[in-house]
Amino acid sequence: MIENGLYPENSKLPSESELSHMRGISRMTLRQALLLLQEDRYIVMRLGSGSYVSKVPSEKRAGLEKKTNPVYTSSQYGSNGLDPRKERQR
Amino acid sequence: MIENGLYPENSKLPSESELSHMRGISRMTLRQALLLLQEDRYIVMRLGSGSYVSKVPSEKRAGLEKKTNPVYTSSQYGSNGLDPRKERQR
Amino acid sequence: MIENGLYPENSKLPSESELSHMRGISRMTLRQALLLLQEDRYIVMRLGSGSYVSKVPSEKRAGLEKKTNPVYTSSQYGSNGLDPRKERQR
Amino acid sequence: MIENGLYPENSKLPSESELSHMRGISRMTLRQALLLLQEDRYIVMRLGSGSYVSKVPSEKRAGLEKKTNPVYTSSQYGSNGLDPRKERQR
């Protein structure tokens, strides 16, 4: 979603609670993802404030720089950042 | 800071607002710390007036007296009491 | 609400988030109330689990036992525990 | 300032601290004024949130309705709401 330009540099991400609901995953799983992003310096998590984009990875230069925690996806989500799987049965 | 002699007995501490800015934390968090210090009788908070040092803990005699709310620090701040982390990101 | 029998002994209270919405107050304020109740041993707050009633104060015997943190109310709420003031202005 | 359209209906007034500095008066004096305005239903003071304009008095109809707490001024302030007396010696 950051690569897709949905969240520009220095912008504030939705809250952990919102993001986890958007993707249909638990907060624990979402936090693990955020912590990996922070480890790679893509975001900064500020206690009591929110998570902020600190660097937008360049899709074009993929391969020139090594990502410590690469993302393996079989598909990309739309620009609204919503997980289509969310409309699943409960 | 009291142990370091920065604020002697019966002296007036900076206001809660000042102290919170000095340490780079919110006033609510600073107040929780002051309330713990007051619980241990190190300071007295006077409504509408300020906070005052009522007892200076002796570092040397550490262990002879029991602190209800001990402080766990990995480092000590300078004599100006300023938090070097204050230059935090935005 | 505990005195009114809404939450019997050993029962689980609604979450802090729910209770704060029910009463139309912020979660921080609700927590201060819960902490006072816990101090007086009426409830137990279990991290990651919830708050539980540990003792039901007897209204009838009021005066025979001393409450450290008494409640001063000008009125009582209904059995649903909802605050009529909740429809506040914005 | 409300009559001059500086603060429209449902808008949020500056904080008590800001307003008192703007007019060069103490917060106590400013609060007395706000409380009078609230008594006349011109504003609503929401604890922990701020003061909000609830009704804009009509200058044109002055006299048709009775103000409980009328304002007696010898002059009007500019649209910026700043008190010219503020630039006084200290």
Add this chain to the structure above:
DNA sequence: GTGGTCTAGACCACT
């Protein structure tokens, strides 16, 4: 202008 309290909302640590 101080300490005291409240709002609204976030991340953190835990079950």
Add this chain to the structure above:
DNA sequence: GTGGTCTAGACCACC
């Protein structure tokens, strides 16, 4: 998804 803590900023009661 809970309680625990923190942020940022407001009004309240008081000196």
